[in-house]
Amino acid sequence: MPRKPVARDAVLDAFEALLIEVGERAATLDAVAKRAGVSKGGLLYHFPNKEALITALLERLDLLADEDTALMKAAPDGSAAYFIRSSLWADTPMDRAFVAATRLAEVAHEETRRRFAAIQQRWLDVLAEDVGPDVAKAVSYMGDGLYFNAIFEGGQEGGNAGREADVDILLGVLDRLRK
Amino acid sequence: MPRKPVARDAVLDAFEALLIEVGERAATLDAVAKRAGVSKGGLLYHFPNKEALITALLERLDLLADEDTALMKAAPDGSAAYFIRSSLWADTPMDRAFVAATRLAEVAHEETRRRFAAIQQRWLDVLAEDVGPDVAKAVSYMGDGLYFNAIFEGGQEGGNAGREADVDILLGVLDRLRK
DNA sequence: GTCTATACGCCGATAGAC
DNA sequence: GTCTATCGGCGTATAGAC
Numbered sequence: 001m002p003r004k005p006v007a008r009d010a011v012l013d014a015f016e017a018l019l020i021e022v023g024e025r026a027a028t029l030d031a032v033a034k035r036a037g038v039s040k041g042g043l044l045y046h047f048p049n050k051e052a053l054i055t056a057l058l059e060r061l062d063l064l065a066d067e068d069t070a071l072m073k074a075a076p077d078g079s080a081a082y083f084i085r086s087s088l089w090a091d092t093p094m095d096r097a098f099v100a101a102t103r104l105a106e107v108a109h110e111e112t113r114r115r116f117a118a119i120q121q122r123w124l125d126v127l128a129e130d131v132g133p134d135v136a137k138a139v140s141y142m143g144d145g146l147y148f149n150a151i152f153e154g155g156q157e158g159g160n161a162g163r164e165a166d167v168d169i170l171l172g173v174l175d176r177l178r179k
Numbered sequence: 180m181p182r183k184p185v186a187r188d189a190v191l192d193a194f195e196a197l198l199i200e201v202g203e204r205a206a207t208l209d210a211v212a213k214r215a216g217v218s219k220g221g222l223l224y225h226f227p228n229k230e231a232l233i234t235a236l237l238e239r240l241d242l243l244a245d246e247d248t249a250l251m252k253a254a255p256d257g258s259a260a261y262f263i264r265s266s267l268w269a270d271t272p273m274d275r276a277f278v279a280a281t282r283l284a285e286v287a288h289e290e291t292r293r294r295f296a297a298i299q300q301r302w303l304d305v306l307a308e309d310v311g312p313d314v315a316k317a318v319s320y321m322g323d324g325l326y327f328n329a330i331f332e333g334g335q336e337g338g339n340a341g342r343e344a345d346v347d348i349l350l351g352v353l354d355r356l357r358k
Numbered sequence: 359g360t361c362t363a364t365a366c367g368c369c370g371a372t373a374g375a376c
Numbered sequence: 377g378t379c380t381a382t383c384g385g386c387g388t389a390t391a392g393a394c
Contacts, residue, residue: 108202145320
């Protein structure tokens with residue numbers, strides 16, 4: 001098991017946070033280093049170039065997506081309800097990695113786009129087991145819509161105030177579709 | 180009525196196309212000028228700085244969103260069905276302006292985010308008249324989800340192949356909710 | 359109205375000290 | 377393992393010719 005220095009994780013956390021809060025363009029090596037409390041040279045010891053930073057973020061995302069899919073499958077009230085609830089911004093490690101990666105996909109980063117497609121497909125498969133293929137599509141798009149909106153708030157706390165009620169509404173609609 | 184030179188529109192079109200196809204980062208003044216077939220200096224005669232280019236794009240978006248909302252209200256099979264159908268990438272002027280502006284919002288451009296929120300609210304109001312507030316929310320999020328996915332394809336034609344079927348599925352789900 | 363030339367800053371990355 | 381110093385390149389913007 002490869003040991004990973006704390007500084008490395010701190011840098012990755014800083015990169016993630018900047019992507020979420022100020023967007024891809026402002027998530028420069030200088031900014032990341034400053035936020036992580038290291039020098040640019042120090043940062044580049046852990047990640048030889050920016051692409052390595054992105055790769056590490058995508059690996060983190062894959063790992064968290066796997067864990068999340070397992071939880072989703074095991075959810076007591078069904079994976080569809082779990083999926084809708086978890087599509088709300090809750091500042092979880094998974095939320096953070098997902099939204100941060102979204103910023104990169106928007107900048108036409110191909111590898112990031114491929115990862116998203118793969119994760120989405122897995123989710124869709126699990127959803128279909130719960131509610132059938134058609135409603136699964138509807139639920140999947142609703143979840144994407146929730147993320148789409150979360151993305152525009154820069155990971156702020158207040159932005160969710162109105163949307164927690166929305167999740168309840170969506171769960172209600174889902175209930176009508178189950179019957 | 181202010182006359183707008185063709186060159187100006189060509190520049191704006193080029194900016195929009197680059198945002199869609201290669202993302203915000205690559206939509207530089209150099210790239211926009213080249214694509215529009217003018218020099219950088221020529222570009223900067225029409226738009227004194229990059230912010231002016233963004234402002235013009237947002238004005239175009241507002242105009243198209245107004246037209247679209249009117250069509251939505253008048254749709255024969257209801258605004259909800261119209262909304263879902265029109266959330267699929269169809270390379271319309273509205274689609275292009277919307278997705279292009281999305282790229283800017285992702286980069287934490289505040290004014291762009293405000294415009295989006297306003298447009299979304301108007302849509303939601305129209306949808307609620309058709310299907311009630313709860314289903315309106317569900318439909319709204321599904322539409323956002325469709326756009327969220329369109330965004331990851333860079334405005335390519337092929338990307339829609341699978342999603343046209345998805346729209347039919349969503350319309351079917353909507354029908355079940357109307358009853 | 360459109361062009362070329364140029365100023366200037368910031369970003370990613372390298373070299374090398376400690 | 378972390379730092380400072382520095383380079384080359386690109387992106388925005390200005391000046392001024394045509």
